[in-house]
Amino acid sequence: MKGTKRLGLVQTLIHLYELACYMGLELGKVDIKCFGDGEIYVQLCESDKRV
DSSP, X not given: OOHHHHHHXXXXXXXXXXXXXXXXXXXXXXXXXXXXXXXXXXXXXXXXXXX
């Protein structure tokens, strides 16, 4: 994923965060890493225990 596509992803994540805040929702922790070869690693750091 090149720089402009990565920027688009970041902007989308920011918009989702703003929407969740507006709706009064708490988001869990997410670890996102961008590697030099264009790969992106996303790890959800919390699990949803609701059943």
